[in-house]
Amino acid sequence: MSSMTHLGEPLYSKPARIRERRRGHYVLFVAVPLLALLFQVYVPLFVSSLTYLELPLLVTLHTALTRRAPLLGLSYGCGVGLLQDALSNLPLGMYGIVKTLIGFFAANISMRVDVDNPLVRFLTALTLYFFHQLFYWVLARALIGQQIQFEVATTILFAVLNAAVAVPLFQLLDKV
Numbered sequence: 001m002s003s004m005t006h007l008g009e010p011l012y013s014k015p016a017r018i019r020e021r022r023r024g025h026y027v028l029f030v031a032v033p034l035l036a037l038l039f040q041v042y043v044p045l046f047v048s049s050l051t052y053l054e055l056p057l058l059v060t061l062h063t064a065l066t067r068r069a070p071l072l073g074l075s076y077g078c079g080v081g082l083l084q085d086a087l088s089n090l091p092l093g094m095y096g097i098v099k100t101l102i103g104f105f106a107a108n109i110s111m112r113v114d115v116d117n118p119l120v121r122f123l124t125a126l127t128l129y130f131f132h133q134l135f136y137w138v139l140a141r142a143l144i145g146q147q148i149q150f151e152v153a154t155t156i157l158f159a160v161l162n163a164a165v166a167v168p169l170f171q172l173l174d175k176v
Contacts, residue, residue, distance in 0.1 A: 064106035077103025
């Protein structure tokens with residue numbers, strides 16, 4: 001039983017403007033990854049030089065790093081990964097598994113390290129992009145027998161490019 005104020009509202013409730021802001025927050029919680037997935041699917045059709053950009057991964061990283069909750073990072077990564085699998089012509093579950101792992105690792109890192117520093121964000125995005133690609137390669141070979149190549153130099157280059165995009169993207173998402 002909660003205490004009531006003289007105005008009839010619970011003593012410990014949040015103000016209405018905070019509740020409204022949270023409702024908008026949940027919309028963004030769903031809309032941002034959907035926009036990132038649509039970007040991932042459609043923009044490379046028109047601008048082929050952007051195929052290296054892994055926006056769903058960056059959105060997953062941002063959410064896991066800022067929320068600092070491993071279970072949320074894990075489930076958010078799983079959801080984004082499964083949606084990415086559904087929109088691609090790849091076997092269902094590959095990105096789901098990989099992004100689940102990355103979301104979990106990112107949330108655990110954020111619990112131990114201050115991830116508000118742009119350099120830390122850059123290094124975290126770089127490292128986790130590399131592990132994302134490595135985990136995908138291992139799963140593709142082990143689970144479905146695909147003989148895809150893992151080129152370390154290209155993966156490092158793409159990791160640097162994604163990390164360079166991640167820092168301003170994370171700042172933008174922090175403001176939203």
